[in-house]
Amino acid sequence: MSAVIRAELARVASALGAAEAPFVLERPRDLGHGDLATNLALLIARERKANPRKVAAEVVAALVLPEGVVEKTEIAGPGFINFWLAGDQLAAALGAIVRAGDAYGRADFGRGVRVNVEFVSANPTGPLHVGHGRGAALGDGIAALLEETGHAVTREFYINDAGVQIDRLVESLWARIQQQRGVPAALPEGGYQGEYLSEAAERALVELEPPLLAGSREAATPALRRFILGQQRKEQDELLRDFGVRFDQHSSEQAIYDSGRIDVLLAELDAKGLTYTHENALWLRTTEFGDDKDRVLRKSDGTLTYLVPDLAYHRDKHERGFDRVIDVWGADHHGYIPRMRAALRALGYPDEFFEVALVQLVKVVKGGEEVRMSKRAGDFVTLRELLDWVGSDAARYFFLMRKGETPFVFDVDLARKQTDENPVFYVQMAHARLSGIFRVGGMTPEQVGDSAELAALTAPEDAELLKLLIRFPDQVAGAAREREPHRITGYLEELARSVHYWYHHCRVLGEPEATERSRLVLARAARQVLRNGLTLLGLSAPDRM
RNA sequence: GCGCCCGUAGCUCAGGUGGAUAGAGCAUCAGCCUUCUAAGCUGAGGGUCGUGCGUUCGAAUCGCACCGGGCGCACCA
Numbered sequence: 001m002s003a004v005i006r007a008e009l010a011r012v013a014s015a016l017g018a019a020e021a022p023f024v025l026e027r028p029r030d031l032g033h034g035d036l037a038t039n040l041a042l043l044i045a046r047e048r049k050a051n052p053r054k055v056a057a058e059v060v061a062a063l064v065l066p067e068g069v070v071e072k073t074e075i076a077g078p079g080f081i082n083f084w085l086a087g088d089q090l091a092a093a094l095g096a097i098v099r100a101g102d103a104y105g106r107a108d109f110g111r112g113v114r115v116n117v118e119f120v121s122a123n124p125t126g127p128l129h130v131g132h133g134r135g136a137a138l139g140d141g142i143a144a145l146l147e148e149t150g151h152a153v154t155r156e157f158y159i160n161d162a163g164v165q166i167d168r169l170v171e172s173l174w175a176r177i178q179q180q181r182g183v184p185a186a187l188p189e190g191g192y193q194g195e196y197l198s199e200a201a202e203r204a205l206v207e208l209e210p211p212l213l214a215g216s217r218e219a220a221t222p223a224l225r226r227f228i229l230g231q232q233r234k235e236q237d238e239l240l241r242d243f244g245v246r247f248d249q250h251s252s253e254q255a256i257y258d259s260g261r262i263d264v265l266l267a268e269l270d271a272k273g274l275t276y277t278h279e280n281a282l283w284l285r286t287t288e289f290g291d292d293k294d295r296v297l298r299k300s301d302g303t304l305t306y307l308v309p310d311l312a313y314h315r316d317k318h319e320r321g322f323d324r325v326i327d328v329w330g331a332d333h334h335g336y337i338p339r340m341r342a343a344l345r346a347l348g349y350p351d352e353f354f355e356v357a358l359v360q361l362v363k364v365v366k367g368g369e370e371v372r373m374s375k376r377a378g379d380f381v382t383l384r385e386l387l388d389w390v391g392s393d394a395a396r397y398f399f400l401m402r403k404g405e406t407p408f409v410f411d412v413d414l415a416r417k418q419t420d421e422n423p424v425f426y427v428q429m430a431h432a433r434l435s436g437i438f439r440v441g442g443m444t445p446e447q448v449g450d451s452a453e454l455a456a457l458t459a460p461e462d463a464e465l466l467k468l469l470i471r472f473p474d475q476v477a478g479a480a481r482e483r484e485p486h487r488i489t490g491y492l493e494e495l496a497r498s499v500h501y502w503y504h505h506c507r508v509l510g511e512p513e514a515t516e517r518s519r520l521v522l523a524r525a526a527r528q529v530l531r532n533g534l535t536l537l538g539l540s541a542p543d544r545m
Numbered sequence: 546g547c548g549c550c551c552g553u554a555g556c557u558c559a560g561g562u563g564g565a566u567a568g569a570g571c572a573u574c575a576g577c578c579u580u581c582u583a584a585g586c587u588g589a590g591g592g593u594c595g596u597g598c599g600u601u602c603g604a605a606u607c608g609c610a611c612c613g614g615g616c617g618c619a620c621c622a
Contacts, residue, residue: 028565042603046601077565292548298620303620331615334548334616335618360550361615403559405551407615420570421570423570436582479561482562484561501587
């Protein structure tokens with residue numbers, strides 16, 4: 001129905017000589033401003049230097065709408081035109097929500113677009129910390145939103161399993177193993193101190209051949225490397241599974257080296273004349289593509305900078321056919337974005353191909369104090385500890401309720417609270433309460449059907465709740481376009497508030513037949529929307545709490 | 546010094562890509578239990594949207610300058 005109004009507004013606009021006016025027809029925030037509002041008259045008035053309210057009157061006079069679409073039209077404020085939709089269309093919208101069920105909120109504007117969302121991508125040198133948890137929640141949330149809007153999504157984890165950090169990790173493990181065998185050994189310079197390596201050493205002593213561990217470090221290195229990378233990977237996988245995140249693909253930095261993709265990349269850049277040698281180092285002309293300085297590809301000592309495998313990796317993603325790549329990075333890497341973008345431009349990829357979602361630091365507060373240390377990991381709080389404290393639902397919700405690029409204080413005590421102060425609890429409780437109505441009524445939500453009479457929904461709270469439910473698909477689409485899952489948590493809190501309010505003011509069971517039946521359909525629809533929103537974000541929608 | 550992000554109620558934060566009287570939660574204060582979960586609900590107070598100019602019919606939103614905070618400026622990863 002909004003399409004009908006939009007088309008008619010466009011017709012009127014061109015009749016008034018403003019065919020190009022980029023007017024909007026949107027749902028106003030304020031319910032007192034009707035169901036839909038347009039700024040068309042304001043735009044025309046701007047061009048004509050005329051009085052906006054007079055123009056609005058002109059527009060309204062010119063509008064020709066079919067019967068039964070709009071109940072009331074009003075000119076308001078500086079010249080907005082507000083529309084109140086006819087009531088039976090609200091009832092129809094209610095039925096449509098119920099019939100769509102789990103699919104309500106889905107869209108298909110992403111159909112045919114292949115997106116790779118790469119997130120977490122933690123170094124395999126230690127346990128995942130809370131920052132990785134935030135990245136995991138955000139990456140998975142963005143991926144889910146894109147899927148919900150029709151995109152073909154691949155969730156990917158990039159393993160930095162090459163380089164000096166891994167050598168240091170293996171050396172550290174070797175030292176711990178020797179210490180446990182009673183042989184004095186010191187951790188290498190810049191080695192890994194955390195207790196998790198001692199645990200890994202214990203397992204290594206059980207699982208690996210004793211002669212190997214008693215021999216030279218050089219001889220044991222390949223086996224130790226395989227062992228520790230496998231351990232770390234397994235531990236990370238288990239943790240992420242407990243967090244409700246699964247990946248479609250893991251890609252290895254070492255595999256990039258082993259596959260020869262590095263040489264192909266360097267040859268391609270060279271063929272394009274984009275590299276040069278200066279002071280024994282090989283440089284890439286990224287300044288030609290918007291970077292503030294050229295970047296080194298191969299250092300004068302012959303080794304490659306990190307940019308090279310990373311670029312080869314992104315080139316690989318492009319060759320796998322993705323139209324778009326979204327990398328979720330820690331905000332401390334933001335300075336790396338311009339050079340990556342420039343390098344990808346150098347390869348001839350369109351700017352839309354590469355996108356970065358930044359995640360700021362997480363500070364954990366418990367008992368009113370910042371928690372800084374983890375016994376197991378050393379100088380950070382692990383994701384496992386956080387999950388043990390608050391559970392997966394609360395952790396995910398909290399990470400998603402703020403924009404990624406703002407620093408976040410995770411209040412553990414709040415996340416544990418079983419009261420309305422805790423937003424997760426508040427939203428899930430709204431769902432449980434609605435489920436309770438059906439339980440007490442001795443029926444399932446499905447049994448109430450999909451037909452409601454608007455005339456039987458007598459309270460203003462009924463209509464307000466329904467109008468909120470109608471906004472859900474717009475919220476999902478907006479959140480997906482902007483890669484902002486926090487819009488969904490915000491919406492869910494608003495909806496939960498509306499549900500609790502409605503629940504308090506409007507009886508369902510025991511009301512006159514038509515009202516009871518219609519409110520049951522409304523309750524079914526509200527429960528469905530809460531459930532869809534929670535599920536979308538990877539949270540449970542409990543029927544009881 | 547250069548670049549990016551941020552500054553909104555006592556606190557934590559929302560404020561589709563310029564719209565109508567700037568919102569929510571917490572906290573504070575005042576109320577509400579014959580009710581489908583009181584594990585809840587209702588109401589009230591509280592703001593120079595960091596500051597100043599500018600663009601516009603209209604600015605928290607866009608531009609410029611300044612103040613204050615964070616991060617980044619590698620032949621590290």
